[in-house]
Amino acid sequence: MTPQRHLPTSRELAVWRAYLESFEAVRARVDARLHRDSDLSSGDYKILLALSEAESHELRSSELAAHILWERSRLSAHLGRMEKRGLVRRAPCPDDARGAIAVLTEAGRRAFRDSTIPHLEAIRSLFVDALTPDQLVVVGDIATALHDHLSTEHPVRP
Amino acid sequence: MTPQRHLPTSRELAVWRAYLESFEAVRARVDARLHRDSDLSSGDYKILLALSEAESHELRSSELAAHILWERSRLSAHLGRMEKRGLVRRAPCPDDARGAIAVLTEAGRRAFRDSTIPHLEAIRSLFVDALTPDQLVVVGDIATALHDHLSTEHPVRP
């Protein structure tokens, strides 16, 4: 709470850099496997997952964006690309003429279904298998601590 | 070592997702502050840091790429943008007529110098302060474990 500002020690900085690098590396490897095995990006997968879990395999654009924590413009562009590839289609929203509904196509359902097992195996083999069960629990705690810290502290100043 | 394949449990998967999300959130926040405070992206910072630490504030392109673990094409494009903004300039390499040397300009030195303290403060306030000292040590261990696992296991198959 003191306004006294101090800088991270070189030890703390080294941890930050190791954290950055290891995370980037793991994520890149998981994404590369998903792309190679299923020709899907992590964004594609995230959207297919959300739609697959949704009622009737469809979601209002803004709800989908909120669910996966994406900006609407980002989602709009991504849905455009996925629509071109036949994974989703967009339908007008009956309740609200402004709205759009993203609907999973049959090809989208199939792509998601076929990608799931290899993707989960990649997560296990590249992430879960790298850590002891204890470490895995701690990672969960740390993720929670980081998340809570961001939520309660240090908002982005306008 | 058994070829028996299994999928992550829902607990393990939840840790993976929490890890992904918290990491993305912290990184986005740190990057946003760097951009707001110093008008630099994390890529700009990485390059400025590497050049600042180098002999004569300059590096052969390929050495720079190797140092920061970037593909050459990625570095080439990024240097092009930074050159346009006056942060670096490119000089021909005397030893090897194919080569290019990236040199920090005076503006680049100044931009890096002015950005460092606020950036380190952001890392402290958004990352270091979120964790207990014990947790910070564990993050380091986990980063090491992930890195080693990737290096020794599961190469990307061709």
Place this chain on the structure above:
DNA sequence: TCCATATGATTGACATGTCAACCACTAGGG
């Protein structure tokens, strides 16, 4: 009803990332 304002979604301009193709030059064997 009518209008001011808010909301849902798309678009455009640009930064950033990957990948493959390309070009210029180097290097090493004949």
Place this chain on the structure above:
DNA sequence: CCCTAGTGGTTGACATGTCAATCATATGGA
């Protein structure tokens, strides 16, 4: 010396990300 293979770097095509502006519609008072 010459030719071929490799290396260093750039480029082009495209996917992905941010942000601000725009457009149509909705909504809640005057």
